[in-house]
Amino acid sequence: MHRDSAVQEVRVRSVRVPMTEPHKTAGGIVAESPLILTDVVTDSGTIGHSLLFTYTPAALKPTAELIRNIEPLIKGEPLAPAEIEQKLTKKFRLLGTQGLVGMALAAIDMAMWDALARIHDLPLVRLLGGSVKPIRCYGPVGFDGEEGSARAAERAVSRGFRGVKAKIGYATVKEDVNVVRAMRKAVGPDVAIMVDYNQCLTPAEAIARLRVLDDEGLVWVEEPTLAHDYAGHARVSREARTPIQCGENWWGILDMRHAIEAGASDLVMPDVMKIGGVTGWLRAATLAQANNLQVSSHLWPEISARLLCCTPTAHWLEYADWWNPILAEPLRVVDGIAIVEDAPGSGVEWDEAAVQRFVV
Template sequence: MNHPTDPSILIAAVHARAVNVPLEYPVRTSVGVIATAPLVLIDLHASDGSIGRAYLFTYTPLALEATRQMVTALGEVLKGQPLAPFDLDRLLAQRLRLLGRTGLAGMACAGLDMAAWDALAVARGLPLVELLGGRRRPIAAYDSHSLDGVELGVQRAERAVAQGFGAIKTKVGYATLAEDLRVVRALRQAIGDDTQLLVDYNQGLAGPEAVRRIHALEGEGIGWVEEPTLQEDYAGHARIRAQVRLPIQMGENWCGPDEMAKALEAGACDLVMPDAMKIGGVTGWLRAAALAQARGLPMSSHIFHEVSVHLLAVTPTCHLLERMDLAGPVLTEPLAFENGSAIAPPQPGTGIAWNEEAVRRFEVRAC
């Protein structure tokens, strides 16, 4: 085998498959319900035999085939290129200059970036975190829940506390403020005072209503309020932030570090939580982490916990890892959590490997 840094290690092929995976609990939000996890599974083959794997989450099955095709098409652009992720990122940026790297194109680029980094780490025989210059260490996580109401919400919260999680997140934005408070207070009673309680409005409120509801939550021991209004309204978030005492969290919908920079310049948030897919994969995450470090902002993750556990370990302002298992049913070894934390697995790469029997069961083939 060639030395991993040898430029003769090239990208030989990229394969993409679509699956629609069941969720233990549907993801209920104030703006809609995600009943299943539609995923595009990526296998990037290098000329030395290394394989890099990653997945994309398309939110709706309607986007599965289009995303799979975009990954396949951009994979053809990368064939024959050296396995050098920063160079690949520049190449894709150049090829998509006129179209832009947002939407499905941006997601596809991020998936290829994550797969390329995974392949490079496999080629070097290192876990991704070590390839990036960090070390495997426990990363504190929060258990991420939905708009569950009181009965299911309390049941899930008690289970999370029993599993050792020091923080849970619930989605709010019920029809009335009274219902928000009823759920939040029931969860607080269930988890006690030592467990952090985080809330997420999923962009569901207009500015004045967001201020009203957040003021009402200020005596409930809330750790952060996530996306109270439209995520692209950075000025609106800044106005809300100026009028409330609770920390404002956002970032899962930033499409690349440039959008993150605009939000930070507007003073839109106290905390940041990029999404590994939307921020631009490993390469985009590293750039985002530098922006957070420059402003001293705690940085958490949004879904994709298999890769995020590696990335947070090299993030200077590392805060919390989101535990939300989207891909577990199609993985041979889902990421393990112990006492409310996760550690990047010791095998080379990210540790993502497909359970092929499950992939066949949940695969969605183009008509």
């Protein structure tokens, strides 16, 4: 069973993958995926993979260097991801484990879990003690105005998605409502609609807008105000009938705990990279269950689908195909349900020819 497998090497590459369609948000346009590919190589020859999305190309080089600089701290260590996570957290306690450091630690954690599953010839779901379950997916809609949002929502539903999430935060709440109503008209009454403000409102503005949006039957309103303004989000949550969704910008389990204690979010949506990789996600899922909070995912559909299968209060998977071009086996979605394959590992496998085309 390779019980003595140890970390032998960490390999890091950076790629920039153009998006088929630029994704518009209230905060700007995302036109490409700046990605870091991390491979953890064990002394048994098994290789585990992970992927980081750095949002901006400016973060590619420093994040890649951080991962390389962490290699000496884990080289020769037994392949025990949770144990190594504790060791690295202690090493970085004074500097902190948020931002680029947190991303680098998550890259290593995810790759180690992938390697461990491969060594035991198990899918990650089974390694974690779970079983494959149907996970509902929703499709993304950008900051595309009434007509563009309606068309994008209709396309998603035509592909089988039973939920869609739109970016809003237009100049007036009337424009926000018009976008939601255009989408509803396009997809019908039975499709779930969520909206995301991308943190663009003050708490007072959010409360005023939600008094209007509360009548639109939305599943949630995501991050109406600044992600770490827990008191502000709690104010909005108290005033709104529509559930508030937060979590994609929580760095680790402590941020999540503080948000929950403040009553900042009615639902939770951790990001596997920011929450601390697989190890961090497992803790987040436990905390959510203890507080009776439904858990959705942010990006990372391949690994997130598997982690949601192991999450007692799983809700929705956010689906995006932004890095499909470099994956050998992108996540399949059939009739709006993520199909988690039975292959060993976390579902991340490189298409090496494609990687070479986009490598920085």
